[in-house]
Amino acid sequence: MKLILEQVEAATDLIRVMTFRPATDVALPDYTAGAHLEFDLGSVGKRSYSLIDWPTESDLYTVAVQHEVTGDGGSRAMHALRVGEAIEATEPQNNFPLIDGDKPVLLLAGGIGITPMISMATHLQKQERPFQLHYTGRDVSRMGFTETLKSEFNNAVSFYEDNRKPLELGQLMSSLALDTLVYLCGPRGMIDAARNAAVEAGISEQAIHIELFTIAESRDGDTAFEVEVSSTGQVVKVEADQTIIEALEAAGVDVMYDCQRGDCGICQCDVISGIPDHRDVVLSDAERASGSVMQICVSRAKSARLVIDL
Secondary structure (H helix, E strand, C coil), X not given: CEEEEEEEEECCCCEEEEEEEECCCCCCCCCCCCCEEEEECHHHCEEEEECCCCCXXXXXXXXXXXXXXXXXXXXXHHHXXXXXXXEEECCCECCCCCCCCCCCEEEXXXXXXXXXXXXXXXXXXXXXXXXXXXEEECCHHHCCCHHHHHHHHHHHEEEEECCCEXXXXXXXXXXXXXXXXXXXXXXXXXXXXXXXHHHHCCCCHHHEEEEECCCCCCCCCCCCEEEEECCCCCEEEECCCCCHHHHHHHCCCCCCCCCCCCCCCCCEEEEEECCEECCCCCCCHHHHHHCCEEECCCXXXXXXXXXXXX
């Protein structure tokens, strides 16, 4: 789609709320809570941002972009857009959907991870379905939408500041009914801690749904390894600073993927031989222990070679 930037507002010093209209008279496609748009930022590449849907209905698309000073340029490119400029984007996609039903829902957001949770809270409120929204950040000055969240969702929303009033994850998860559906969105550290606390409290891993707001990064000690495509026998070297997907695409292999964060599951493939180094958040502990599947957008190898089935 071609979209036109209609309006820009500041939610905090670093967060810009950006509203887009269609470039033509055709209505924008509908979407479900948790959906995102992928914007084409030219030389920077493609970046995804969650759609925000408040109880006040709108026929436009709204996203929020936090400027990441040490990021790879995506947020800078978005912040550089000016009202009236056109940009290409995909139609809405959803790798983080709400499950229908009547089970209670816990929404836990860290930092800019609040954005998909707003649409989820809006949807759940319209359904009159029980939910809690917990929003945590370093301090309130960096947390966007706090006043609007209070006015729209009242007692369903709670706020926490790492520097003053930190969230006690164990206490929160232990207070939930065991059939609660848990949705987590934010940085990796928060996701891992919250997921572990939920499992320890007796919440099923199948009830925990995750979206990360960080992309894969290399780690100290990462080394090169080889990946063999079982169907063709093609062997591709993955450098220390490459992902498996990047190496495969550079070698001309067609790969299906989306998030590149290890949370959507679209790039999952079977492992025929070798030992994966799991770095995703979508696999269960049992799946990781089996070594039989992996997410090739973020995970690597502990063995010199992996043989995978694409």
